[in-house]
Structure formats: structure tokens, C-alpha cells
Amino acid sequence: MEMIKLTPGVTACRLTIQLRAVANGSEADVTYCHTSLGMAGDEFVAAFTEEYFVEFMQDWEARLNYYLDHGEMRPEAET
Incomplete structure (x- = not known):
């Protein structure tokens, strides 16, 4: 997956995520x-x-x- 995020006057960012299967899930x-x-x-x-x-x-x-474990965002207190 690839996406572009543009923050005007600051940065253009290209984010690339490549997934692959491994024995116990994915990396x-x-x-x-x-x-x-x-x-x-x-x-x-x-x-x-x-x-x-x-x-x-x-x-x-x-x-x-x-x-992925809980189906919801992590509470901020755990950051």
C-alpha cells in the first residue's frame, strides 16, 4: 500500500507499507x-x-x- 500526505508549506510524505506472511501471522x-x-x-x-x-x-x-487485538483505539493513558 502506498499513500501520499501533503502538508502545505511543510512536507510531502510518501508512506509505503509492504506486508508479507510469516509462520505466526504477518510482518x-x-x-x-x-x-x-x-x-x-x-x-x-x-x-x-x-x-x-x-x-x-x-x-x-x-x-x-x-x-487489532481489541477492535478499538488504545486509550491515551496507555501511550
């Missing part, structure tokens, strides 16, 4: 490609470090797994 490869569209975008892209991405993806995975 996903998630790729974000941010392109700056201005000064605010320059700041955003500079802050999108590998460390930030790892933390962001761990939270994203936890939220997605919670939804």
Missing part, C-alpha cells in the same frame, strides 16, 4: 519519505532522525496491535 515493512516544502519542513525533516523514527514506529506498532 510489515514501513517506509516514510519526507520532502521539505519550506522552512517548517526543513525543521521537521531535520528532527526526523533514526532515533525518532524507531520510537515513532514502536508507538505506531503498539497502537496498531492494540487495535
Whole structure:
């Protein structure tokens, strides 16, 4: 799956998600490609470090797994 998110004056983002079957379910490869569209975008892209991405993806995975297990969004208190 691929989608484009445009935040005017900030960034254009291409999000790609590739799923594959594994023995006990599935695995996903998630790729974000941010392109700056201005000064605010320059700041955003500079802050999108590998460390930030790892933390962001761990939270994203936890939220997605919670939804798949419970059929609803995870309460904010659990973030």
C-alpha cells in the first residue's frame, strides 16, 4: 500500500507499507519519505532522525496491535 500526505508549506510524505506472511501471522515493512516544502519542513525533516523514527514506529506498532487485538483505539493513558 502506498499513500501520499501533503502538508502545505511543510512536507510531502510518501508512506509505503509492504506486508508479507510469516509462520505466526504477518510482518510489515514501513517506509516514510519526507520532502521539505519550506522552512517548517526543513525543521521537521531535520528532527526526523533514526532515533525518532524507531520510537515513532514502536508507538505506531503498539497502537496498531492494540487495535487489532481489541477492535478499538488504545486509550491515551496507555501511550
